[in-house]
């Protein structure tokens with residue numbers, strides 16, 4: 497895993513948390529992973545900061561779930577108020593879920609006029625898969641080469657980033673995401689056409705392409721806007737649907753639009769969402785065109801015990817309130833643009849810094865070696881060097897060489913400066929020797 501703690505070191509660190517590492521492995525088993533060479537143990541969060549037990553403060557430039565900030569008082573109050581009043585499920589009448597659905601759908605193009613609620617992004621994608629199969633009669637899916645779409649059996653099979661052991665099966669074809677090339681939109685469309693042809697050659701009708709509209713796990717491939725449209729249209733021509741996975745890109749993060757798909761000028765047939773939707777409370781969902789949803793509803797009823805509960809809706813509604821009232825999308829655009837500019841400016845001073853990509857407060861930075869080749873080793877040093885200096889980011893991309901900067905949206909210009917100062921310090925210490933030894937506190 498990119499940016500992972502080597503569990504073989506558990507019990508050898510000589511830190512206060514060493515016993516926890518051993519106990520964790522014993523009781524949670526071997527499938528979990530931890531970030532950083534020295535795992536982080538936060539005990540409190542507030543705004544864009546996490547605090548450990550010693551009171552040390554970490555600037556959180558990574559977590560997108562707390563989109564309006566950790567422990568936001570308005571979210572906490574909405575949660576407590578609703579929990580103290582009523583918390584049931586969607587088998588009873590409730591006005592708040594309707595008002596929320598209307599409010600959320602108003603942020604989308606008109607054809608996407610119905611909303612179904614789940615608890616997690618994985619469930620949302622799993623449901624979208626079922627809806628797409630019912631709507632098209634097809635069973636084939638297209639996903640990008642290093643996609644991640646979740647944990648259920650159906651969507652793990654659509655997540656090549658989980659590695660070759662999670663076999664995609666004959667109903668899945670991978671497509672090459674639009675990488676830097678003279679005509680990336682055209683190259684993407686050709687990859688889609690080839691994947692569709694491969695499905696058809698196996699006698700499989702396409703049901704959908706599912707695409708993370710910021711291509712996060714493929715390395716944060718945000719630009720240029722519009723690049724995805726021709727390829728996605730090719731899927732439609734072949735009878736498949738377009739599922740936009742907005743679990744990472746959605747809810748204003750990309751700055752110029754509330755949803756990542758809008759940057760690309762596409763109107764998906766289904767939109768899945770989750771993570772930031774409840775600022776940490778598990779609420780997720782699928783927005784759909786009614787004609788896509790109808791065939792699924794004819795085949796099956798739908799009930800999700802916790803999906804769309806009174807509590808989930810109260811929290812989700814409060815999240816929209818705060819995004820609006822604190823103008824967080826505009827902040828993402830302003831601070832994100834400045835931060836990308838400052839990172840870009842460092843390219844000439846620091847040869848390890850390669851291309852800078854992104855939109856709003858979703859930023860990817862290539863880290864390269866002396867020959868300009870992708871360098872996961874250097875990216876790992878930067879990620880861990882920043883962690884030692886109290887700034888949290890991570891790395892992504894198929895080669896693990898892309899710095900992933902994706903903070904809560906109240907991230908300010910001053911926070912961006914703090915990140916840049918820490919980055920300069922890490923880079924000044926060198927990335928090829930024992931660079932982490934000069935870490936500040």
Ligand SMILES: Cc1ncc(COP(=O)(O)O)c(C=O)c1O
Pocket residue numbers: 615616617618619621644645646647708741743744770771
């Ligand atoms: C793009 C994308 N889709 C889906 C998921 C799955 O969401 P969840 O972990 O809430 O099931 C994730 C989670 O990381 C994601 O990044």
